[in-house]
Amino acid sequence: MKIYIALLLVVLINIFFETRFSIFTIKNFRVNTRNLSFFSCFIFILLLGILRHERLGVDVEIYKKYFLSTYSNTDFKFFIGNFNYDIGYVALNKIVKIFTNDFRIFEVIIFCISFCIFSLIIYKESKYPALSFLIYIALDFVGFNMCILRQAVACALCFLAYYFLEKNKKIWYILLVMLAITFHKTAIFFFLSYFLSLNKKNIFSFTKNLIYIFIFYLGSNLILPKLIGIYTNDYTNMIIVGQGFNLFLFYLISVMIMRLIYNKECSNIDIMRYDCSLGTLYIQVGALSFALFTRITRYFAIIFTLSIPNIVYKSKYRSLYIIIYCIMFSILYLYVLYSNETNILPYKSVFSII
Numbered sequence: 001m002k003i004y005i006a007l008l009l010v011v012l013i014n015i016f017f018e019t020r021f022s023i024f025t026i027k028n029f030r031v032n033t034r035n036l037s038f039f040s041c042f043i044f045i046l047l048l049g050i051l052r053h054e055r056l057g058v059d060v061e062i063y064k065k066y067f068l069s070t071y072s073n074t075d076f077k078f079f080i081g082n083f084n085y086d087i088g089y090v091a092l093n094k095i096v097k098i099f100t101n102d103f104r105i106f107e108v109i110i111f112c113i114s115f116c117i118f119s120l121i122i123y124k125e126s127k128y129p130a131l132s133f134l135i136y137i138a139l140d141f142v143g144f145n146m147c148i149l150r151q152a153v154a155c156a157l158c159f160l161a162y163y164f165l166e167k168n169k170k171i172w173y174i175l176l177v178m179l180a181i182t183f184h185k186t187a188i189f190f191f192l193s194y195f196l197s198l199n200k201k202n203i204f205s206f207t208k209n210l211i212y213i214f215i216f217y218l219g220s221n222l223i224l225p226k227l228i229g230i231y232t233n234d235y236t237n238m239i240i241v242g243q244g245f246n247l248f249l250f251y252l253i254s255v256m257i258m259r260l261i262y263n264k265e266c267s268n269i270d271i272m273r274y275d276c277s278l279g280t281l282y283i284q285v286g287a288l289s290f291a292l293f294t295r296i297t298r299y300f301a302i303i304f305t306l307s308i309p310n311i312v313y314k315s316k317y318r319s320l321y322i323i324i325y326c327i328m329f330s331i332l333y334l335y336v337l338y339s340n341e342t343n344i345l346p347y348k349s350v351f352s353i354i
Contacts, residue, residue: 003347004337007044007137008330014040014130019322038129042119045133049111049146053348054104057147058341064103072097088182089150104350110149117156118145118302121163125306127313131322132305138329139301143342151295154184158299162193162276166269170194189283190299196279197272213285244287244294250332251280251297254304254325258311261321265314273307276300 014037017024024031054060071079071093079085096106118136126132136142145152161176173194180187258274266274279300287293312321337345 001337001346003048004345007048007142008134008333010044011041011130011134011137012326012330015128015134015322015326018128018130019319034129038119038123041130041133042123045137045142046112046115046119048142048347049115050108051349051351052107052146052344053350053352054107056344056348057143058343059147060107063107063149067093067097067103067106068101086150086183086185088179089153089184092153092183107146107149110153111145114145114152114156117160118305121159122305125163126309128309128322131309131312131325134326134329134333135305135308136302138333138336139298139304140336140342141298141302143336143344144298146344147342148295151184151186151298154180154187155298155302157183158187158190158193159302161190162303165194165197166272186296187299189296192279192282193276193300193303196275213282244284247294247297248281248284248288250328251284251301254308254328255281257321257324258308261311261315261317263314266311270307270311270314273303274311276303277307280304 017033018037021033024033024036054064071090076090076094079087079090092110093106096109100106118141122129122132122136144155157176157180161173161180164170164172164176177187177190180190255274255277258277262270262274277300280297280303283293283297283300287297308325312318312325315321
């Protein structure tokens with residue numbers, strides 16, 4: 001628990017420095033506080049993932065079994081066209097297996113792929129990297145990237161795809177989302193981000209948002225029950241009505257504050273990110289009837305790591321809004337630790353004996 005609290009403190013301290021000073025001077029040595037905050041948070045989380053014990057987290061034994069036997073002992077032709085498997089993830093397993101049989105090394109490789117893709121985009125695009133990392137850890141992406149290996153890569157690829165969509169490189173966007181689908185089929189929902197981002201001049205109206213929320217709620221009740229049998233995994237126990245409302249409320253408050261901050265200085269890309277962030281509301285509505293839908297929300301929730309810091313940056317009351325978001329996401333982070341859904345608590349390092 002202590003190491004996760006230390007992570008929160010490191011992130012909050014860096015938020016303070018990056019939002020107060022552009023240059024940090026120690027004697028005659030001048031440091032760009034944005035770079036300092038980014039690398040402080042990045043290195044801390046990177047080491048957290050690299051040095052974690054092989055068996056830390058949920059589902060690791062299943063991933064290990066597939067890595068060591070199922071994927072390596074089965075001809076690749078078997079997986080082609082077999083809807084029960086994600087061909088991209090299978091291929092990555094087979095490629096890594098050529099060089100090593102050590103599952104811990106495989107875990108580290110997967111973590112580094114997903115986390116480094118995310119971090120590269122944050123470094124290039126976020127006005128406040130430490131605030132981006134706070135949102136990242138509060139939404140449980142640390143545990144997600146360490147334990148939910150297939151979807152973690154898919155989510156990172158979708159985040160990269162959206163980066164190219166912002167640059168109007170639609171071919172790269174389509175290719176990367178399609179690649180993400182080969183790692184986890186739920187990534188197909190991220191194509192919704194294209195339609196959410198078409199509106200570049202004005203924030204979506206309140207009426208349109210209500211219509212979309214209603215459509216997704218209706219769809220989750222009528223369509224999802226018929227799709228459950230597609231995977232070999234039994235997800236029938238995830239049809240739980242009424243759960244996920246608190247998270248929906250949290251997302252709603254987050255986007256409402258962004259809407260309050262929004263002003264004429266916000267660029268078209270800021271508006272795109274805001275509109276795409278609304279995808280969390282639409283998908284999370286589905287989670288009210290189908291708890292596993294929360295995983296799909298992650299494809300859109302990760303956009304918060306850019307939309308919130310960069311819209312806050314444009315406000316003349318940025319200090320106030322930074323404090324509000326820091327309080328909100330710090331509380332969420334502590335709640336996530338307490339709930340321990342990805343089973344990363346207590347933290348065990350590679351040097352530990354389990």
